[in-house]
Amino acid sequence: MSYIPLTPDLLRHWLSQHNALSQILGGTPPTWRIREVSNGNLNLVFLVDGLTGKLCCKQSLPHVRVAPEWPMPLERALYEARYMQTIAPYVQGLTPQLFYYDSDMFLLVMENLTPHEVLRSALIGDRAPEGFSSIIGRYVAQSVHGTSWISQPFEKGSQLLTEFSGNTALTRITVDLILTDPYRPCDRNPKPLPELEADIHFLQNDPAIHVSVNKLQHRFLTQKQSLLHGDLHTGSIMLHHSDVRVIDGEFALMGPIGFDCGLYLANLFIHALAVPHKAHFIQAEISAFWHSFASHLRELLKQSSRGDAWSLSLPSIDRQKLWDEFLHSILQDMAGFFGLELIRRTIGFAQVADYTLCPTPKAELVARKQAVLTGHTLIKQAKHLHTFDAFLNLLAPCFKAL
Amino acid sequence: MSYIPLTPDLLRHWLSQHNALSQILGGTPPTWRIREVSNGNLNLVFLVDGLTGKLCCKQSLPHVRVAPEWPMPLERALYEARYMQTIAPYVQGLTPQLFYYDSDMFLLVMENLTPHEVLRSALIGDRAPEGFSSIIGRYVAQSVHGTSWISQPFEKGSQLLTEFSGNTALTRITVDLILTDPYRPCDRNPKPLPELEADIHFLQNDPAIHVSVNKLQHRFLTQKQSLLHGDLHTGSIMLHHSDVRVIDGEFALMGPIGFDCGLYLANLFIHALAVPHKAHFIQAEISAFWHSFASHLRELLKQSSRGDAWSLSLPSIDRQKLWDEFLHSILQDMAGFFGLELIRRTIGFAQVADYTLCPTPKAELVARKQAVLTGHTLIKQAKHLHTFDAFLNLLAPCFKAL
Ligand SMILES: Nc1ncnc2c1ncn2[C@@H]1O[C@H](COP(=O)(O)OP(=O)(O)O)[C@@H](O)[C@H]1O
Ligand SMILES: Nc1ncnc2c1ncn2[C@@H]1O[C@H](COP(=O)(O)OP(=O)(O)O)[C@@H](O)[C@H]1O
Numbered sequence: 064m065s066y067i068p069l070t071p072d073l074l075r076h077w078l079s080q081h082n083a084l085s086q087i088l089g090g091t092p093p094t095w096r097i098r099e100v101s102n103g104n105l106n107l108v109f110l111v112d113g114l115t116g117k118l119c120c121k122q123s124l125p126h127v128r129v130a131p132e133w134p135m136p137l138e139r140a141l142y143e144a145r146y147m148q149t150i151a152p153y154v155q156g157l158t159p160q161l162f163y164y165d166s167d168m169f170l171l172v173m174e175n176l177t178p179h180e181v182l183r184s185a186l187i188g189d190r191a192p193e194g195f196s197s198i199i200g201r202y203v204a205q206s207v208h209g210t211s212w213i214s215q216p217f218e219k220g221s222q223l224l225t226e227f228s229g230n231t232a233l234t235r236i237t238v239d240l241i242l243t244d245p246y247r248p249c250d251r252n253p254k255p256l257p258e259l260e261a262d263i264h265f266l267q268n269d270p271a272i273h274v275s276v277n278k279l280q281h282r283f284l285t286q287k288q289s290l291l292h293g294d295l296h297t298g299s300i301m302l303h304h305s306d307v308r309v310i311d312g313e314f315a316l317m318g319p320i321g322f323d324c325g326l327y328l329a330n331l332f333i334h335a336l337a338v339p340h341k342a343h344f345i346q347a348e349i350s351a352f353w354h355s356f357a358s359h360l361r362e363l364l365k366q367s368s369r370g371d372a373w374s375l376s377l378p379s380i381d382r383q384k385l386w387d388e389f390l391h392s393i394l395q396d397m398a399g400f401f402g403l404e405l406i407r408r409t410i411g412f413a414q415v416a417d418y419t420l421c422p423t424p425k426a427e428l429v430a431r432k433q434a435v436l437t438g439h440t441l442i443k444q445a446k447h448l449h450t451f452d453a454f455l456n457l458l459a460p461c462f463k464a465l
Numbered sequence: 466m467s468y469i470p471l472t473p474d475l476l477r478h479w480l481s482q483h484n485a486l487s488q489i490l491g492g493t494p495p496t497w498r499i500r501e502v503s504n505g506n507l508n509l510v511f512l513v514d515g516l517t518g519k520l521c522c523k524q525s526l527p528h529v530r531v532a533p534e535w536p537m538p539l540e541r542a543l544y545e546a547r548y549m550q551t552i553a554p555y556v557q558g559l560t561p562q563l564f565y566y567d568s569d570m571f572l573l574v575m576e577n578l579t580p581h582e583v584l585r586s587a588l589i590g591d592r593a594p595e596g597f598s599s600i601i602g603r604y605v606a607q608s609v610h611g612t613s614w615i616s617q618p619f620e621k622g623s624q625l626l627t628e629f630s631g632n633t634a635l636t637r638i639t640v641d642l643i644l645t646d647p648y649r650p651c652d653r654n655p656k657p658l659p660e661l662e663a664d665i666h667f668l669q670n671d672p673a674i675h676v677s678v679n680k681l682q683h684r685f686l687t688q689k690q691s692l693l694h695g696d697l698h699t700g701s702i703m704l705h706h707s708d709v710r711v712i713d714g715e716f717a718l719m720g721p722i723g724f725d726c727g728l729y730l731a732n733l734f735i736h737a738l739a740v741p742h743k744a745h746f747i748q749a750e751i752s753a754f755w756h757s758f759a760s761h762l763r764e765l766l767k768q769s770s771r772g773d774a775w776s777l778s779l780p781s782i783d784r785q786k787l788w789d790e791f792l793h794s795i796l797q798d799m800a801g802f803f804g805l806e807l808i809r810r811t812i813g814f815a816q817v818a819d820y821t822l823c824p825t826p827k828a829e830l831v832a833r834k835q836a837v838l839t840g841h842t843l844i845k846q847a848k849h850l851h852t853f854d855a856f857l858n859l860l861a862p863c864f865k866a867l
Binding site: 222224284 | 633636644645648676686774776
């Protein structure tokens with residue numbers, strides 16, 4: 064079947080032609096219940112329920128779903144499939160299982176997560192259980208370790224570069240929306256609240272910010288440390304109780320490990336700004352993420368021995384020092400990208416729903432001002448951070464004010 | 466024509482089938498003079514003289530030319546051709562012109578450089594004219610700037626990653642021979658002079674060296690700053706008076722800029738160790754390289770405005786600071802890779818002919834000991850260097866002793 068955007072009926076037909084998938088669903092095609100649930104910005108998503116099983120089908124559109132005039136190559140589905148296949152061996156069930164990828168239809172068929180919900184919605188609805196961030200910390204540690212130059216012969220890392228460097232359409236979004244647009248007047252930036260204009264003007268005219276953002280641009284593009292999810296925010300995670308899964312890997316690229324960490328934590332932090340009474344809960348999640356990430360990464364590094372980076376064996380004390388320095392540089396990257404994400408989700412093109420939770424326009428303004436200010440500080444201070452506590456301290460004024 | 470290793474007669478036939486090339490040569494095929502001049506380790510090289518013009522033909526063998534039991538993929542010719550095509554627009558005639566690449570024969574047909582000679586031979590024969598290193602400095606600045614993320618949209622950098630990440634067979638040589646083997650007992654390391662054994666033992670048992678080499682391994686593999694030549698030693702340069710050309714780009718890969726710089730300078734430095742009376746000459750070349758490299762790079766950075774890294778405009782003072790920091794980090798990489806190259810060319814698998822110039826075995830031993838010691842120091846101190854003069858100072862004890 065050559066590419067055509069699916070409707071429920073077309074999908075029913077397509078599934079009926081694929082034996083292994085039909086068997087998962089059970090019963091006959093007419094009995095399958097198919098619902099479109101696309102709520103992301105970019106793609107079509109269908110949930111399919113059969114007699115004995117269920118599936119989730121995600122298909123690329125030739126444009127941005129919510130902005131049809133913005134063309135977008137279909138290949139993003141291919142990169143999402145590759146990402147899932149690449150990291151599955153490392154993350155032990157923390158992604159949905161991928162059953163099938165159709166390269167003509169740009170269609171992924173994967174495990175249908177029910178009754179999971181998207182973390183951002185769970186947070187907004189106050190239903191997120193404590194401790195999910197430890198699992199995300201483990202996820203990031205496992206996925207970036209498994210795809211690093213430390214854990215495998217460099218030929219595998221080179222293979223990842225070959226496989227993922229073509230994902231430029233989605234990386235272009237990151238480069239523009241996260242790394243560039245918020246720091247200069249730009250048509251894509253939405254009109255801000257009038258009371259935020261002065262803050263934005265200040266940001267866009269601070270040479271020190273421009274120096275730091277320029278360096279983060281260069282780090283993002285040159286530091287090919289590991290395979291990243293590339294869009295790890297609270298909308299890319301689904302959970303049900305302690306079953307936490309990462310979805311939506313279509314932005315996957317080789318990059319600096321701190322990027323995945325920073326994006327995730329910034330999205331948590333915005334939630335705390337928007338819902339001040341949850342500050343302690345979120346602060347605990349932020350800490351849980353880092354401690355889980357760091358301890359899992361150390362444990363994995365302890366076991367790795369097949370990489371061409373760090374291939375010379377060291378006395379234990381020197382290995383510890385090497386890991387400390389590595390985590391230190393990840394922390395600094397994390398802080399910088401955290402700042403960038405905070406700002407772009409507050410004044411950039413793709414903002415987040417969390418701000419709608421603010422009870423009054425005044426409260427929303429306060430939250431947004433704090434986000435811009437904290438982002439501004441983090442971006443400039445990132446390179447001077449030496450411990451995770453120092454990072455938390457930079458967030459503390461907000462947590463205290465809350 | 467499907468792949469077959471060329472002989473002069475086969476090449477004559479092949480050339481006669483290619484009109485544009487036959488026309489460059491002029492006359493009839495029987496009048497062409499064809500000589501095999503392969504003196505590198507890996508490939509076949511033929512020089513062809515015709516009535517009106519001449520060509521150089523370089524072909525991959527399915528194995529290392531000087532070690533037929535060591536298989537080597539033919540594709541290295543493809544990467545060399547790609548490298549030449551990629552950097553030609555930037556380096557203004559500092560490589561031979563590439564006339565043709567035959568992807569079935571793994572054959573490059575390029576400008577025949579006559580009466581040029583290889584820089585290493587010119588140095589050994591005491592025929593190298595002063596100042597050639599300024600030109601190499603310009604070459605490195607232009608090639609790494611043009612292929613960086615600072616000078617072009619990131620999609621172009623991603624394209625380079627896609628095109629060059631597959632060059633793993635030659636990168637494997639670098640990873641093993643430069644970044645790993647000399648720092649541990651290894652069958653590939655040749656048996657050293659008995660008087661050098663203690664120095665090697667000391668090197669291979671210094672945890673501080675292992676820490677530094679491990680970090681350089683990681684930098685080499687993760688820092689995809691620019692397209693590198695990857696094997697820029699004095700055997701990869703040909704010159705005649707002031708006409709200086711870089712050849713043999715088959716090791717091309719995306720990597721840290723300081724790698725090309727460090728390899729080049731280390732090979733110059735070894736020459737000074739082997740021929741002490743040329744110390745001043747070589748020291749001047751080392752300085753000329755860096756000053757030319759740094760000033761050309763600054764000039765090019767001043768003009769660049771199309772990159773996705775450093776895309777935010779800055780007041781002049783902040784731009785200067787950004788360039789200073791960039792050059793500073795290149796300097797540190799250069800010093801580290803300089804140290805690695807010094808050591809591997811002295812105790813590793815592929816050593817250099819310069820040592821044969823030492824007038825006595827005692828002199829050779831002194832030279833080699835200095836190389837190992839200086840390499841050892843450089844590798845450990847690289848991260849603490851802040852100026853080019855500090856780098857020169859680390860070499861100074863040798864220059865003074867000479
Ligand atoms: N495996 C899945 N199981 C159940 N629902 C899913 C699954 N994957 C995605 N969804 C639903 O579809 C929505 C959009 O998916 P997502 O991958 O985020 O798409 P987009 O790339 O368009 O952002 C998610 O927010 C979620 O509600
Ligand atoms: N363009 C050229 N013109 C003239 N001679 C060349 C040219 N390219 C290579 N040679 C000669 O061939 C030798 C081997 O070439 P090189 O590219 O270094 O091969 P290898 O990859 O085997 O090291 C050089 O040392 C030089 O003498």
